[in-house]
Amino acid sequence: MTPQDMEARIVRYGDLRPCRTAFIDAHTPGSDQKENFTIIGGGVSESADQHVHITIPHGFNIGAAGQPPKCRNSLHSHRTAEVFFVLKGRWRFFWGRRGDAGEVVLEQGDIFDIPTGIFRGFENIGDDYGMIMAILGGDDAGGGVIWAPQVIEDAADHGLVLSEKGKLYDTKAGRSLPEGERPMPVLSEAELKTFPEPTTMQVVGGYVRRYWDLVAISDKAPARVIGETAIIRDKPGFDVDFLTRPSARTEAASHDRPAVLMPVRGHWRIGWDGGAATLAPGDTMSVPEALAYTATPSMSGEAALYRVVGTDDPAGQTWKG
Incomplete structure (x- = not known):
């Protein structure tokens, strides 16, 4: 692409x-x-x-x-x-x-x-x-x-x-x-x-969930924040992951559905076969399904990013008391 x-x-x-x-x-x-x-x-x-x-x-x-x-x-x-x-x-x-x-x-x-x-x-x-x-x-x-x-x-x-x-x-x-x-x-x-x-x-x-708590638990691997087996156990129709500098990997990832990347802090370099782009806080990127990509901080300093990928779950948790 x-x-x-x-x-x-x-x-x-x-x-x-x-x-x-x-x-x-x-x-x-x-x-x-x-x-x-x-x-x-x-x-x-x-x-x-x-x-x-x-x-x-x-x-x-x-x-x-x-x-x-x-x-x-x-x-x-x-x-x-x-x-x-x-x-x-x-x-x-x-x-x-x-x-x-x-x-x-x-x-x-x-x-x-x-x-x-x-x-x-x-x-x-x-x-x-x-x-x-x-x-x-x-x-x-x-x-x-x-x-x-x-x-x-x-x-x-x-x-x-x-x-x-x-x-x-x-x-x-x-x-x-x-x-x-x-x-x-x-x-x-x-x-x-x-x-x-x-x-x-x-x-x-x-x-x-608080930002600094998520930073602490994503020091070795991305944290699954929302999902069936996540920190917040819910099935809202999508999974939410949290990536930081220590948990970012140079190995490519891909998904069977489009993924959305949204930086919170720092600049992130998103690379794929054919090109690369840099995202800043407030930018939103849609990665096509099955496209292998990497997400790594492009500058020194603090860096954090939310990633959203859809699931088959229809609605999300309804309050049950």
């Missing part, structure tokens, strides 16, 4: 194209400055304005959220897996019907495998623009987002209406629901009671 062919499968951090109207809370004060990025796959964006960088099916989606300080993403749930790792900044994740059941603060490189079926949100509590990377299970990411009722109601007060088909319409811009199409109904009280309210202690111990 030529370097030109592979460059088409790399999304550089500086080339990311944000969408500022991706979700129903895009006009709600406190959430109206966030930027959504859809890097691989269609994700769960509700806006026709969302740009998709790589459309090749991987069995999962890669996206990102960029937010200035004090900006938050409203409470929502997914039917498939949602995994975040922090690329830049300091973030507070919170969950529960009202967002007060539990919370955890994550720093650069920390990873959070959020169980399906729980309302969750997040906010940038750092001092600068922050970025979190997201992995969503399934090629269609489970058919969209389930919003907490108050999010839908607040959005309507600011001109945004979500259709029952999951499409967003900005009434302030003169866009109304098509004839015969109804707005997305809010969940009933009976439906809301089916969404668990786990505590901080219940969630953090099983679903959060």
Whole structure:
């Protein structure tokens, strides 16, 4: 494969194209400055304005959220897996019907495998623009987002209406629901009671892993962070590995499905028969299935990288209490 062919499968951090109207809370004060990025796959964006960088099916989606300080993403749930790792900044994740059941603060490189079926949100509590990377299970990411009722109601007060088909319409811009199409109904009280309210202690111990802990255990071989027999035992439709300088190998690896490489720290040289490319933090690279490649740090200093490869598992762990 030529370097030109592979460059088409790399999304550089500086080339990311944000969408500022991706979700129903895009006009709600406190959430109206966030930027959504859809890097691989269609994700769960509700806006026709969302740009998709790589459309090749991987069995999962890669996206990102960029937010200035004090900006938050409203409470929502997914039917498939949602995994975040922090690329830049300091973030507070919170969950529960009202967002007060539990919370955890994550720093650069920390990873959070959020169980399906729980309302969750997040906010940038750092001092600068922050970025979190997201992995969503399934090629269609489970058919969209389930919003907490108050999010839908607040959005309507600011001109945004979500259709029952999951499409967003900005009434302030003169866009109304098509004839015969109804707005997305809010969940009933009976439906809301089916969404668990786990505590901080219940969630953090099983679903959060800290960057420096992963660095410590990947000193001889890549650490399997998420997977059936991994540190976080889950089957979300993909495996997540963590590579550092000591665990990087010059021997080539290959997979029976496309692999996605996302550096957290340092610069990484990705080599294959026919060429090589260098990735920096924030870059995302899709390696074709069956292509043998090497991943090694290209400069001295700290280096860490997350690798994602799809599996046949459909959705991810649902909270069971």
